[in-house]
Amino acid sequence: MRIIVVSDTHMPKKAKQFPTRLIQELYTADLIVHAGDWHSINVYNQLSTYGEVIGVYGNVDDNELKEVVPRRVVTEWEGCKVGIVHGHGDKKTTEKRVIEEFEGEELDLIIFGHSHLPLLRFVKKTMLFNPGSVTDKRRLPYYSFGVITVDHQGLRADHIFYSNKET
Numbered sequence: 001m002r003i004i005v006v007s008d009t010h011m012p013k014k015a016k017q018f019p020t021r022l023i024q025e026l027y028t029a030d031l032i033v034h035a036g037d038w039h040s041i042n043v044y045n046q047l048s049t050y051g052e053v054i055g056v057y058g059n060v061d062d063n064e065l066k067e068v069v070p071r072r073v074v075t076e077w078e079g080c081k082v083g084i085v086h087g088h089g090d091k092k093t094t095e096k097r098v099i100e101e102f103e104g105e106e107l108d109l110i111i112f113g114h115s116h117l118p119l120l121r122f123v124k125k126t127m128l129f130n131p132g133s134v135t136d137k138r139r140l141p142y143y144s145f146g147v148i149t150v151d152h153q154g155l156r157a158d159h160i161f162y163s164n165k166e167t
Contacts, residue, residue, distance in 0.1 A: 001078055002028055005146035005157075007035035007086070007113025008133035010060065011043050015135040018046065021162045022134050022145055026050035031077075033148075034069075035113035035131065036086030041065045058086035058114060072101060078150040080108040087114035087130075094130075099123055108155055109148070118144045118159045129157045135165055 004025050009015070018026070026032060029051050036058025038044060044065060047053045055069045073084040083102040087094040098112040109127045117140070118132035132144030142161035149156045 001030045001150040003031045003148040004029040005033045005131040007131050008037040008116050009043050010039045010136050019165045035111050056084050059088035080155050082109045083107045084111045087112040
């Protein structure tokens with residue numbers, strides 16, 4: 001199973017269309033995950049043209065989008081239990097908030113966004129994965145998104161980095 005993971009697209013404010021680098025990967029996806037801050041329902045509709053989409057809303061998302069996607073998701077892929085949440089809130093770091101969000105649940109993977117900072121690390125046996133942003137890298141050198149593979153070998157996650165959000 002090949003999952004393309006995006007977050008913090010902030011469209012159309014930060015970009016009018018998806019970067020070509022992302023579009024190339026969307027064609028290969030078995031599933032597309034968006035970890036919030038889509039900005040509008042149009043992003044959901046555009047992603048849906050490439051395949052099945054699941055996701056959560058973030059702190060800048062409009063009410064129309066909040067009617068389509070929940071605040072958090074717990075799902076299972078090929079026997080791996082996965083939590084998805086945007087990660088916004090008060091106090092603490094984004095990472096601490098997402099860990100607390102799923103406290104008491106045994107998850108293999110937590111996907112989140114909000115910080116725009118690509119992250120891949122483990123807390124105990126749970127992989128934490130933030131894909132970064134495909135349209136708003138802030139002060140980072142690259143834009144990014146994620147590719148998660150789930151197969152008989154287990155769960156693997158990688159970041160795709162690129163420097164031009166137009167191509």
